[in-house]
Amino acid sequence: MRYLSCANSYSRTVSGLRAYCGVTAGTASETVRRLVRRGLLERRPSDTDRRRIRLDLTSKARAMLRRDPADGLASVLSTFAQPQLTVLASVLEEAANVLAKQQGKTVFGTCRNCRYFQAAGAQVPWEQRPACALMRVALHRTELGALCMRFESR
Numbered sequence: 001m002r003y004l005s006c007a008n009s010y011s012r013t014v015s016g017l018r019a020y021c022g023v024t025a026g027t028a029s030e031t032v033r034r035l036v037r038r039g040l041l042e043r044r045p046s047d048t049d050r051r052r053i054r055l056d057l058t059s060k061a062r063a064m065l066r067r068d069p070a071d072g073l074a075s076v077l078s079t080f081a082q083p084q085l086t087v088l089a090s091v092l093e094e095a096a097n098v099l100a101k102q103q104g105k106t107v108f109g110t111c112r113n114c115r116y117f118q119a120a121g122a123q124v125p126w127e128q129r130p131a132c133a134l135m136r137v138a139l140h141r142t143e144l145g146a147l148c149m150r151f152e153s154r
């Protein structure tokens, strides 16, 4: 559920969950089925491709995540200065990428460090929203910091 709460809408899928957790497709599908049965997940058609199914956390799941023990760490980190957090995030992302590549796993990352990221107005001056050159879609600002399974480092 932590992964699904941090992943962008293109990566909140069974295959995204499978790749992130390093489990088989069968295990990921069964996990999703159980979470849906428990009222923690909803399956919805993707906004950009109706054939793809996006997984969204329910309000019940979000309430559970608000009691997540990992929040203690997040709370401590929130007291750090932004430059320190930026360096820490960058080091951890790079380390995770190297480890994923060494193990032949999918590399996850966020838009601002991705080779497909186009800042607002970068290609088309009147385009006011950032965009993804890979999927050819405008990106919502809320998704720029979310994990993406199609990420490729610059």
Ligand code: SF4
Pocket (backbone or CB within 6 Å): 008, 010, 109, 110, 111, 112, 114, 115, 116, 117, 118, 131, 132, 133, 134, 135, 148, 149, 150, 151, 152
């Ligand atoms: S720019 Fe990169 S990280 Fe962002 S949605 Fe596109 S592929 Fe994913």
